[in-house]
Amino acid sequence: MPHLSSALILWLPSLFWDNSHFNIFQDTYDQESKELIKTIKEEFRKEVPLLQDERLKSDYKKNLKFLLSMIKNDAFIDESVLQNFIDRIVERILKQNDIRHPPKFIFIAKNNSVNAYTVGLNCLVVNIGLLARVQNEDQLAFVLAHEMAHNELDHVKKSLAEIREIKDESRGRLSQEIEGRSLENTIITLQRMAYDFGRFKRENEIKADSLWYVYYKKSKYPGWGALTALSMLDSITYPKYPQGYSLLEPFHAKDYPLQSRWLKGRPRGYSMKKSHLLIFRVDSLQSHPVIPERLQLLVNRMDIADLSPSVQNDADEITLIAEFETVEAAYFMKKYDQCLHQALQQRSRYPEDPYLITMITKVLIELGEAKKYSELYRFVQSNTANYGEELTELNHFLHNITSRELLEVAYHFLKNPENFNEEVQSHHFFLWKLARLTDRKDLQKKLVKQYKVRFPDGAYIHKMY
Secondary structure, eight states: OOOOOHHHHHHHHHHHOOSSOOOSOSOBOOTTOHHHHHHHHHHHHHHGGGOOOHHHHHHHHHHHHHHHHHHHTTOEEOOHHHHHHHHHHHHHHHHHSOOSSOOSEEEEESOOSSOEEEOSTTEEEEEHHHHHHOOBHHHHHHHHHHHHHHHHTTHHHHHHHHHHHHHHHHHHHHHHHHHTTOHHHHHHHHHHHHHHHHHHHHHHHHHHHHHHHHHHHHTTOOHHHHHHHHHHHTTTTSOSSOOGGGTTGGGOOSSSOOOGGGGOOOOGGGGOOGGGSSTTOSSOOOSSOOHHHHHHHHHHHSOGGGGSOOOOOBOHHHHHHHHHHHHHHHHHTTOHHHHHHHHHHHHHHSTTOHHHHHHHHHHHHHHHHHHHTTOGGGTSOSOOTTOOHHHHHHHHHHHHSOHHHHHHHHHHHHHSTTTOOTTOHHHHHHHHHHHHHTTOHHHHHHHHHHHHHHOTTOTTTTTOO
């Protein structure tokens, strides 16, 4: 089994930071990936003539446009260690199974959500957030086999057609109800529409559940891996490395302690789920069947030998890279509360890592400036219905604190000797920026002089004044 080697530990600092800048992702696909873009377009040209419905062709074009926009906007990671890990699993499944529509493109998305999906065009997308949560190869094989089953069953094409049909039927009923000015019937129609969407998705998931198990079993992966993967997916609202009461402790300083009013809960309306709303008060809007039910169905199909814990294929190297990249992914997605939560979890494990200190400071500064102009909503969502307790607490903290207070928290956090690294240029730059934003003019001038002496050719020399 591959374990985290000493070579990897020595390599990590060069990946995560240097003296001039930080950039967690080694590379991404972009608009210069012309050969890749050309190949995807060729695949699209093969698929479209097989579609009979013109509107379905239009929907496929939208999927193509979405995929190409992801590539051109640096949303897919081009990282060989992670990609090889995924490719090896897919090749193993393909080798042991007769699959008519093998995936031709497998992308790693710069998205911190724990998810994987197929977009048609024989293309699978795996979020970096999923790679950060899996514990071993067996768990990822379960997810990939499931998505390959969706692709084999042509669920994207069928879903697009079914959704069109549901929309057309519901639109007709809805217009009649609105014209008749019957509020009660209008709500019932919306409920039916929501239920139809959910029902169709659940049916597809059940079909995929039946096929992925065949793929998984034939590929000689242990059933125990699938059970633990489902359990992992059932607990994604819980942090991988729980912090509990110490979550916000890094933001407590002797000269600027945490205030109780920053930690108060917000009104209940901010945590209400769709199922609490009148229109969506139906059985379930989840696209996947309830995970405990899926676990039971899986157990019923498994042999006794499969129910025993197996020797797992550890993926320490993969998850370590993915965990750090998930911090950057949440920042890229402009989910700053989630970015902070990920970074704080990693900091509890690597307290002196300069990249994490830089990222936490950078996010606090940007949020402080956003609050000043009433633009927090751009980076921190209001509704926390799908958040766990820790993330909800952090979300409330960011909503309750004022702009100036948040900048002060950032200042005291960075200047803490346990956090500030004299060798990291970004630490000097952000401390100077915080001195400017908090009106510490004398300190601001002092920091500029210190930086110029220490880094005469520094990356931030023209930004500091």
